[in-house]
Amino acid sequence: xxxxxxxxxxxxxxxxxxxxxxxxxxxxxxxxxxxxxxxxxxxxxxxxxxxxxxxxxxxxxxxxxxxxxxxxxxxxxxxxxxxxxxxxxxxxxxxxxxxxxxxxxxxxxxxxxxxxxxxxxxxxxxxxxxxxxxxxxxxxxxxxxxxxxxxxxxxxxxxxxxxxxxxxxxxxxxxxxxxxxxxxxxxxxxxxxxxxxxxxxxxxxxxxxxxxxxxxxxxxxxxxxxxxxxxxxxxxxxxxxxxxxxxxxxxxxxxxxxxxxxxxxxxxxxxxxxxxxxxxxxxxxxxxxxxxxxxxxxxxxxxxxxxxxxxxxxxxxxxxxxxxxxxxxxxxxxxxxxxxxxxxxxxxxxxxxxxxxxxxxxxxxxxxxxxxxxxxxxxxxxxxxxxxxxxxxxxxxxxxxxxxxxxxxxxxxxxxxxxxxxxxxxxxxxxxxx
Amino acid sequence: xxxxxxxxxxxxxxxxxxxxxxxxxxxxxxxxxxxxxxxxxxxxxxxxxxxxxxxxxxxxxxxxxxxxxxxxxxxxxxxxxxxxxxxxxxxxxxxxxxxxxxxxxxxxxxxxxxxxxxxxxxxxxxxxxxxxxxxxxxxxxxxxxxxxxxxxxxxxxxxxxxxxxxxxx
Numbered sequence: 001x002x003x004x005x006x007x008x009x010x011x012x013x014x015x016x017x018x019x020x021x022x023x024x025x026x027x028x029x030x031x032x033x034x035x036x037x038x039x040x041x042x043x044x045x046x047x048x049x050x051x052x053x054x055x056x057x058x059x060x061x062x063x064x065x066x067x068x069x070x071x072x073x074x075x076x077x078x079x080x081x082x083x084x085x086x087x088x089x090x091x092x093x094x095x096x097x098x099x100x101x102x103x104x105x106x107x108x109x110x111x112x113x114x115x116x117x118x119x120x121x122x123x124x125x126x127x128x129x130x131x132x133x134x135x136x137x138x139x140x141x142x143x144x145x146x147x148x149x150x151x152x153x154x155x156x157x158x159x160x161x162x163x164x165x166x167x168x169x170x171x172x173x174x175x176x177x178x179x180x181x182x183x184x185x186x187x188x189x190x191x192x193x194x195x196x197x198x199x200x201x202x203x204x205x206x207x208x209x210x211x212x213x214x215x216x217x218x219x220x221x222x223x224x225x226x227x228x229x230x231x232x233x234x235x236x237x238x239x240x241x242x243x244x245x246x247x248x249x250x251x252x253x254x255x256x257x258x259x260x261x262x263x264x265x266x267x268x269x270x271x272x273x274x275x276x277x278x279x280x281x282x283x284x285x286x287x288x289x290x291x292x293x294x295x296x297x298x299x300x301x302x303x304x305x306x307x308x309x310x311x312x313x314x315x316x317x318x319x320x321x322x323x324x325x326x327x328x329x330x331x332x333x334x335x336x337x338x339x340x341x342x343x344x345x346x347x348x349x350x351x352x353x354x355x356x357x358x359x360x361x362x363x364x365x366x367x368x369x370x371x372x373x374x375x376x377x378x379x380x381x382x383x384x385x386x387x388x389x390x391x392x393x394x395x396x397x398x399x400x401x402x403x404x405x406x407x408x409x410x411x412x413x414x415x416x417x418x419x420x421x422x423x424x425x426x427x428x429x430x431x432x433x434x
Numbered sequence: 435x436x437x438x439x440x441x442x443x444x445x446x447x448x449x450x451x452x453x454x455x456x457x458x459x460x461x462x463x464x465x466x467x468x469x470x471x472x473x474x475x476x477x478x479x480x481x482x483x484x485x486x487x488x489x490x491x492x493x494x495x496x497x498x499x500x501x502x503x504x505x506x507x508x509x510x511x512x513x514x515x516x517x518x519x520x521x522x523x524x525x526x527x528x529x530x531x532x533x534x535x536x537x538x539x540x541x542x543x544x545x546x547x548x549x550x551x552x553x554x555x556x557x558x559x560x561x562x563x564x565x566x567x568x569x570x571x572x573x574x575x576x577x578x579x580x581x582x583x584x585x586x587x588x589x590x591x592x593x594x595x596x597x598x599x600x601x602x603x
Binding site: 114119121154155156158160206324325326329330333352354355356361364371372402404 | 436438439473475477478479480481484486487489490491493494497498499500521525528529559560571574575
């Protein structure tokens with residue numbers, strides 16, 4: 001029997017708090033899970049700095065990737081199996097792409113990518129196509145198979161149905177992370193009837209569509225998504241931790257470029273600073289390495305680096321006020337000047353964070369061909385965009401809600417041992433109680 | 435502070451007016467690919483390179499009152515026009531970002547239609563591939579757009595022209 005069709009002698013199951021069990025029968029999937037590049041995902045948290053706000057949010061990209069795989073397995077084995085517009089030969093392609101879709105994520109990837117101008121999607125492609133254990137497994141299926149998997153994940157495959165299973169506005173990725181993040185953060189917002197959604201999904205030409213009768217289950221999913229964004233993903237405390245983390249990375253990069261002599265040489269970062277990064281360098285980095293450096297940099301002579309690391313490790317985060325850029329940008333310039341006068345570097349200690357800085361999206365009805373919307377398959381055979389049928393979805397997808405916050409170190413500003421008068425002016429401008 | 439917002443405002447100011455969200459997306463993508471330091475991350479979507487960050491940032495600029503978005507009905511669909519407001523101009527005068535030759539490049543792109551810019555951005559997205567592979571990608575991924583070989587050749591020429599403009603300057 002060809003490798004692509006080989007089954008394990010006994011089904012393997014992973015106990016999972018969201019899907020109860022993740023079932024593996026295919027040898028290829030079992031082998032992929034065992035590769036070092038996939039195991040590395042155990043050492044990368046799914047929600048980055050969110051654990052500093054919701055202490056349960058310690059789950060990893062490994063958990064999530066298995067969850068996405070399991071949802072796709074259910075769709076292709078239980079729902080699509082005998083459907084006329086489903087090509088059974090796409091089964092393994094869909095399962096592999098679902099399992100590997102986040103393979104290139106690094107530690108705290110949102111901040112990391114911003115500072116070093118990287119893209120985890122690029123590394124996902126490199127891991128799948130490069131000299132790796134994952135590539136060796138996929139190549140055993142067919143020499144062309146790694147490329148096919150990479151194209152599905154990169155959304156550049158001609159196979160739009162498989163792409164839309166993994167990456168669309170109602171896909172296995174979102175369905176898993178909403179439920180998983182809700183479970184681990186402990187909030188009650190991310191619940192929706194996934195079983196019902198799976199049962200009403202239909203492969204249709206270029207896209208997976210939803211049977212009209214399943215519209216209310218999809219409404220619930222869209223609402224969960226909306227609530228999770230504002231209650232969990234955009235949480236201001238998490239954003240404060242993210243701001244500090246980003247500033248640590250900026251500081252260390254700046255110091256390196258200025259020739260600063262570190263007590264502990266940042267060996268794992270050198271390739272990032274010097275733009276000589278290889279896949280091998282990238283794969284060596286995980287959260288335990290980053291936390292090690294955050295620990296040792298607390299003893300560095302550079303006060304900013306040391307202070308920011310102390311804050312991150314000990315959760316002494318920045319405070320924030322709501323900020324309206326349109327009305328307050330002049331005040332921001334004034335504050336920045338006062339910070340300078342007070343000897344507090346505003347580049348590191350006065351930070352505006354906007355909702356557009358965060359890597360999450362809302363449902364969009366796809367006006368002007370921006371993104372493919374969710375389509376309902378009506379009884380008549382007609383295809384209708386979701387928000388045109390659902391008043392609930394229409395009510396939340398058309399409204400713009402944006403958010404800006406201004407972050408600063410309250411403890412430093414309240415410490416009147418130095419620059420008392422200037423700090424008082426700053427506190428007044430920030431509307432802080434002295 | 436708000437530098438990425440200022441860069442987008444500068445792009446819209448340089449263009450005078452941009453008609454269509456799709457056109458705006460493609461213009462910023464092409465500008466980023468040829469050299470300009472826009473930070474928005476793009477991914478390939480059903481309709482070509484698209485940035486959710488860019489969409490969100492434009493929404494923020496509209497909410498701030500720095501950008502004017504005019505929604506107008508065109509045939510069976512809506513289209514959006516973007517211009518800078520007076521307060522946007524004032525903000526930009528205080529937060530100008532140095533991007534030499536941006537105006538020249540954006541004006542040139544603004545003179546093209548969204549369909550052509552979609553093709554140009556798709557060609558640029560696959561710039562790591564050989565030309566014949568890129569052509570195959572255009573024909574398979576953009577089947578519904580029915581691009582011709584002539585249009586693809588024009589897209590390549592257009593990219594060269596843009597790059598030459600930047601090199602000359």
